[in-house]
Amino acid sequence: MLAGVAGRFERTEQRLVAVTAVLAAALVLLGFLGQSAVRDREALLDDAVHRGNTLTGAALDVYRALADADATSLNAVVVEPHRVSAERKRFREDLFDAADALRVAASLTPAGPSADRVRDLADRLPEYSRLVESGWRHSAVSQPVGTSYLAQASHLVRGDLLRLAGELHREQAAALTEAQSAAGRPPWEVFAVGAATLVLFVLAQRYLARRTRRRFNRGLVLSTALVLASLVTVGISVTVAAGHAGASVREFDTVVAPLAKARNLAREADGDEVRILVFPKVGDVASLRDGLAALDEQVSAAGSGGGDRQRIDRAATALLSWRAAVRPLIEPGGAPLTYQQMSGLVIGTDQAAHAQQFDEVLTDAITWHSTHAATSTATARGALTNIDAVFVVCATLALLSLGWGLWPRIREYY
Amino acid sequence: MRTPAPVRAVLLALTAVLVAAGCGAVEPAPRPNRSAPVIWPEGYTEPAVHSPPVRACPDPGRSLSPAGLEQVRTPTLNRIRNEDKRFVVGVSQTAPLFSRRDLATGELVGFEVDIVRRIARELFGEPLQPDDSRLRLVTMPTGSRLFAVDTAKNREARKQRPELGELPNLDMVIADVSITCGRVDTYGLRYSAPYLTTTTGLMVRTGDHHGVNSPDDLGGRKICSGTATTNSDEMIEFRDRQRAAGKSEVVPVSVNDTSECLMLLQRGLVDAIYTDVLILEGFRLQDPTTVLLDYRAPSTGEAGIAFSDEDQDLVRFVNGVLDRMRADGSLAAAYEKWFGTVPGRKPIPASRYLDP
Numbered sequence: 001m002l003a004g005v006a007g008r009f010e011r012t013e014q015r016l017v018a019v020t021a022v023l024a025a026a027l028v029l030l031g032f033l034g035q036s037a038v039r040d041r042e043a044l045l046d047d048a049v050h051r052g053n054t055l056t057g058a059a060l061d062v063y064r065a066l067a068d069a070d071a072t073s074l075n076a077v078v079v080e081p082h083r084v085s086a087e088r089k090r091f092r093e094d095l096f097d098a099a100d101a102l103r104v105a106a107s108l109t110p111a112g113p114s115a116d117r118v119r120d121l122a123d124r125l126p127e128y129s130r131l132v133e134s135g136w137r138h139s140a141v142s143q144p145v146g147t148s149y150l151a152q153a154s155h156l157v158r159g160d161l162l163r164l165a166g167e168l169h170r171e172q173a174a175a176l177t178e179a180q181s182a183a184g185r186p187p188w189e190v191f192a193v194g195a196a197t198l199v200l201f202v203l204a205q206r207y208l209a210r211r212t213r214r215r216f217n218r219g220l221v222l223s224t225a226l227v228l229a230s231l232v233t234v235g236i237s238v239t240v241a242a243g244h245a246g247a248s249v250r251e252f253d254t255v256v257a258p259l260a261k262a263r264n265l266a267r268e269a270d271g272d273e274v275r276i277l278v279f280p281k282v283g284d285v286a287s288l289r290d291g292l293a294a295l296d297e298q299v300s301a302a303g304s305g306g307g308d309r310q311r312i313d314r315a316a317t318a319l320l321s322w323r324a325a326v327r328p329l330i331e332p333g334g335a336p337l338t339y340q341q342m343s344g345l346v347i348g349t350d351q352a353a354h355a356q357q358f359d360e361v362l363t364d365a366i367t368w369h370s371t372h373a374a375t376s377t378a379t380a381r382g383a384l385t386n387i388d389a390v391f392v393v394c395a396t397l398a399l400l401s402l403g404w405g406l407w408p409r410i411r412e413y414y
Numbered sequence: 415m416r417t418p419a420p421v422r423a424v425l426l427a428l429t430a431v432l433v434a435a436g437c438g439a440v441e442p443a444p445r446p447n448r449s450a451p452v453i454w455p456e457g458y459t460e461p462a463v464h465s466p467p468v469r470a471c472p473d474p475g476r477s478l479s480p481a482g483l484e485q486v487r488t489p490t491l492n493r494i495r496n497e498d499k500r501f502v503v504g505v506s507q508t509a510p511l512f513s514r515r516d517l518a519t520g521e522l523v524g525f526e527v528d529i530v531r532r533i534a535r536e537l538f539g540e541p542l543q544p545d546d547s548r549l550r551l552v553t554m555p556t557g558s559r560l561f562a563v564d565t566a567k568n569r570e571a572r573k574q575r576p577e578l579g580e581l582p583n584l585d586m587v588i589a590d591v592s593i594t595c596g597r598v599d600t601y602g603l604r605y606s607a608p609y610l611t612t613t614t615g616l617m618v619r620t621g622d623h624h625g626v627n628s629p630d631d632l633g634g635r636k637i638c639s640g641t642a643t644t645n646s647d648e649m650i651e652f653r654d655r656q657r658a659a660g661k662s663e664v665v666p667v668s669v670n671d672t673s674e675c676l677m678l679l680q681r682g683l684v685d686a687i688y689t690d691v692l693i694l695e696g697f698r699l700q701d702p703t704t705v706l707l708d709y710r711a712p713s714t715g716e717a718g719i720a721f722s723d724e725d726q727d728l729v730r731f732v733n734g735v736l737d738r739m740r741a742d743g744s745l746a747a748a749y750e751k752w753f754g755t756v757p758g759r760k761p762i763p764a765s766r767y768l769d770p
Contacts, residue, residue, distance in 0.1 A: 147507075
């Protein structure tokens with residue numbers, strides 16, 4: 001059989017036709033692979049820009065809003081009467097923010113484990129709201145059963161809702177990191193086929209040089225140059241995109257993630273403080289103490305991860321003031337505080353201002369770094385814009401050039 | 415006029431395509447049949463579990479006589495009056511009629527608060543203002559309040575469970591603490607002479623009370639009590655007797671804090687509450703749509719103030735205050751003030767002492 005195949009290519013014109021066919025096939029394959037590789041990466045980055053960033057942000061918002069709702073739901077029954085309306089309003093706004101963020105998340109995750117979590121969260125929000133509103137209604141008329149409602153609401157938000165929101169955020173943050181990392185990976189299959197194509201062009205050139213006594217075939221040279229140019233273009237574009245995508249991933253991982261964790265812990269610590277007043281449980285003080293210590297670690301981690309120095313310093317200062325304000329509540333030993341003393345520490349104006357300021361500073365830093373990271377993702381996407389078209393044009397021109405170079409040589413034999 | 419064959423063929427083909435398209439039409443996916451999740455409180459147990467058996471002990475409600483105070487040293491009283499200059503008492507803040515706190519002002523009111531204020535007054539020798547820092551009324555975590563009494567057993571427990579270290583050391587706990595051998599055994603407590611006799615009753619929602627006279631009429635329904643309380647154990651034993659007799663059984667359920675039973679009753683998640691009638695009266699006052707039935711369990715219990723067994727002088731002193739309150743009528747007056755509306759309540763028990 002091999003002898004039969006070889007017999008078909010005994011004549012030079014037959015061999016030239018075969019060479020042309022092989023080179024054309026290699027160019028078509030290269031064009032197809034190159035275009036798909038670039039389009040795949042564009043799609044990943046498009047998804048990251050238009051869906052991943054939004055979804056990760058929505059998951060963060062759900063957590064933050066629910067953790068804040070836990071604290072404000074309890075604050076509303078312990079603050080002075082003139083502050084009750086403000087706390088209730090803030091709780092309702094938190095719930096709206098959580099529901100709104102869930103709506104966004106639901107529209108962007110139609111199926112899969114994240115969709116299940118979004119559904120579970122959405123299922124429980126109405127009951128959570130009912131429990132808190134019932135707790136307020138009873139507490140407002142000094143009925144202790146209000147505390148039972150609020151305790152159950154707090155148990156629901158801490159035991160279920162925050163856990164689900166945390167899992168949702170972790171999944172989406174991991175997916176975003178994976179998408180951006182994948183978009184920045186070099187297209188090795190394109191480079192391999194491109195290298196093989198270049199080798200074929202060199203061999204074809206040498207064969208032609210021996211047969212036609214012309215050192216270079218202009219068509220083949222031009223095709224080779226176009227293949228090389230397309231590979232270099234793709235290589236540079238993907239490298240640039242990888243740099244920007246990597247920067248975005250690093251910023252999300254080393255700055256936004258610890259800041260977001262710090263903000264969540266801070267909201268939980270705020271809830272811990274007021275729980276100690278409303279329905280104390282063994283472990284609350286330790287939880288508050290550990291939470292405040294962990295805040296320090298997260299803010300430091302964000303600073304060493306490349307966080308904006310000015311914003312990190314403001315967060316650290318606000319945290320320091322907050323910790324100093326509530327120190328008597330968390331340091332063991334000494335006489336137990338009176339309710340009024342504890343109440344002053346937990347909901348007093350100074351303490352509330354420090355905790356609030358810390359939350360605001362962190363929110364500002366998270367927003368700034370998230371926007372910055374998202375811009376890096378968009379820049380990565382921009383680096384790949386039209387590169388697929390450039391690649392296809394190069395491959396097409398290389399194909400035409402191949403025909404331009406080899407057709408006259410073939411025609412000489414007919 | 416006959417239709418030409420090619421046209422017939424085309425029409426036939428078109429019809430076939432349309433029929434095939436109709437057969438292959440996508441049907442809308444049926445909407446899943448879902449229902450709202452039921453949210454239960456932390457520690458909700460269904461069915462309730464019987465608490466472990468307790469070793470029998472001599473009457474734990476028999477306390478130390480105040481008459482013996484003059485013959486003993488008084489280290490605890492001296493510490494409270496002269497060294498600490500504060501009297502630290504564990505109370506509940508969610509038990510209406512017993513001890514309830516206004517969360518906005520911090521003010522505590524109730525039968526037990528009246529008793530504590532009288533004890534503090536005699537301890538420091540003068541009336542104390544509500545904001546006097548010498549009297550510290552500390553709200554204790556549910557389920558852990560008795561670990562805050564400074565006994566040898568509790569110190570050992572704190573070593574085993576470091577999280578208990580955040581509990582302050584209390585001089586006494588007054589929070590409708592039932593006098594039981596189990597608590598003496600577990601925490602190393604000593605009780606004051608009892609200041610309340612408790613009897614168990616039954617509460618249902620208005621509308622559910624017709625034809626319901628006892629737990630026997632609540633077959634198949636959920637009855638709520640506090641976890642590991644004698645009430646819960648009684649209801650489990652009642653269910654077992656119903657089972658043995660082949661009757662429709664009640665479903666005993668339990669929660670960490672009995673006050674959560676009212677929330678579950680209001681939300682329609684349980685059908686009745688089985689606990690002390692004085693607590694049930696507090697529930698009824700909070701929710702007029704509930705009914706406290708005439709049913710009373712045959713057994714009764716007593717509530718006392720819990721102390722460390724090492725603070726014998728304080729126990730004797732407090733028993734003396736309680737005796738003086740009995741004698742001058744102030745204990746009965748406070749009882750009438752807070753629990754006067756409770757039908758069939760038991761009278762305040764007499765003091766019983768170990769020593770003359």
